[in-house]
Amino acid sequence: MMVLNTVAPLNSRQLSQRSLWAIIAALLILAGINYKIFQQEQLLANGEIILFELAPVDPRSLMQGDYMALNYDIARIVSQSVDELSNTPNNHDGFFIVTLDNNRIAQFDGIYHGAALTPAQRLIQYRVRDGSVKLASNAFFFQEGRAEEFEEARYGEFRVNQAGQILLSNMIDKDFKRI
DSSP states (O other), X not given: OOOOOOSOOOOHHHHHHHHHHHHHHHHHHHHHHHHHHHHHHHXXXXXXXXXXXXXXXXTHHHHTSSEEEOOBHHHHHHHHXXXXXXXXXXXXXXXXXXXXXXXXXXXXXXXXXXXXXXXXXXXXXXXXXXXXXXXXXXXXXXXXTOHHHHTTEEEEEEEEOTTOOEEEEEEEETTSOBO
């Protein structure tokens, strides 16, 4: 019994069209990645500085080198507030409201429900994944050999934009100096 090949071979025109579409797709992907990088750079350059107080973390992450695991006091408070809202799904995104004290430390005001903010309030985006509140970053990477310096970190310095997007930029010590 003979099996016939029912797929016609591709001619050179079909191959060049496929190549063209592959190049266009690759360029679109690269443009998207570069735009995201541009947005992050703009946030670092122009975002307002806010500080989140660090919560205790596993000290072994410093011993493993080059990074420290991060947790924030405010994430615990946001998590409690989200848990009180029984109708929120296990995985969702949302916003909470903070005010800044004299040292620019964010103080939790509540979960954002769409009301107008006062001039003193800031909007901060959060994500809940598998029941855990996530802020911008749960790790901070640093140059090898500087673990002892970063043991002194008490605050994470973030840049925030009007849309509530945040980006971790530095670690701050108890005297409010960048490490």
